[in-house]
Amino acid sequence: MAVLQHTPISLQSPKSPVSARIPRTLTHSLSFSTAFPSLRLKLRLFVSNGKGGARMSSAAAGSYALALADVSKSKNTLDTTSADIEKIEKIFSDQQVYDFFVNPTIDEEKKRKVIDEISASSGLQxxxxxxxxxxxxxxxxxxxxxIVKEFEVVYNKLTDxxxxxxSSVVKLESHHLAQIAKQVQKLTGxxxxxxxxLIDPSLLAGFTVSKF
Incomplete structure (x- = not known):
């Protein structure tokens, strides 16, 4: 089975290092003392077209991602926000964390307290x-x-x-990946x-390069 690795090699301006921390325990007694500035999001209005909720959810995720990118761009923190999103992706990949936040029996105030702890420990903006x-x-x-996936799409467009x-049978060395990145940059401009x-045991030898 192919396994996609989450640590990319980049030819781009450096971003803040990713350091995401999940709270030791998702308890209901965490303190919440920091007030964050309001964030006004200009989101599209959606009307159901009868084709199910999947398309609506995808459209909503795209709009949230675009709104966050717009705010980040206006603050000149697009790269730092992208690093924040990578941290968030890592945190919410923990099923315990995700289940806590989508649990309708836990009120929003308790969830905000956990977000405060996540923000403090991971250094989110x-x-x-x-x-x-x-x-x-x-x-x-x-x-x-x-939203994490959609933000990456928006970020890639904004930053060219x-x-x-x-894809390879075994893990490639960093200098090999750097050479491949240079060739991709040369070919795509x-x-x-x-x-x-991507580690793909089904390959006989060598490696393949495909667009994400």
Whole structure:
């Protein structure tokens, strides 16, 4: 089975290192003392077209991601926000964390307290933290994984970043990945290149490069 590795090699401006911490325990007695500035999001209005909720959820996730990118761009913190999103992706990949936030029996105040702890331990920016609070208050935190994916798409467009997936039988050395990134940059003309690695035992030898 192919396994996508989450640590990319990049040819782009450096971003803040990813350091995501999950609270030791998701208890109901965490303190909440930091007030974050309000974040106004201009989101599209959606009307059901009778084709199910999946398309609506995808559209909503895209709009949330675009709104966060717009705020980040206006604050000139797009790269730092992208690093925040990587931390959030890592945190919410923990099933215990995700289940806690989507649990309807736990009130929003308790969820905001946990977000405060996550923000403090992971060093999230205030507007990123407030964005998570907005998702909690709007009962849209269940979209967080889709929002993470959509934000990457928006970020790549705004920064002219090409993402390529390198599939190989064994893990490639970093200098080999750097060479591949340079070739991708040369072929695509993209300003930045990010390489994601995929271990694929079905390959006989060598490696393949595909667009993400």
């Amino acid at each position: 205030p507007h990123t933290t407030n964005f998570l609070n907005i998702l909690v208050d709007g009962k849209r935190i269940d979209l967080i994984q889709e 970043t090409e993402v390529a997936v390198v 993209a300003k930045n290149v990010r390489i994601k690695t």
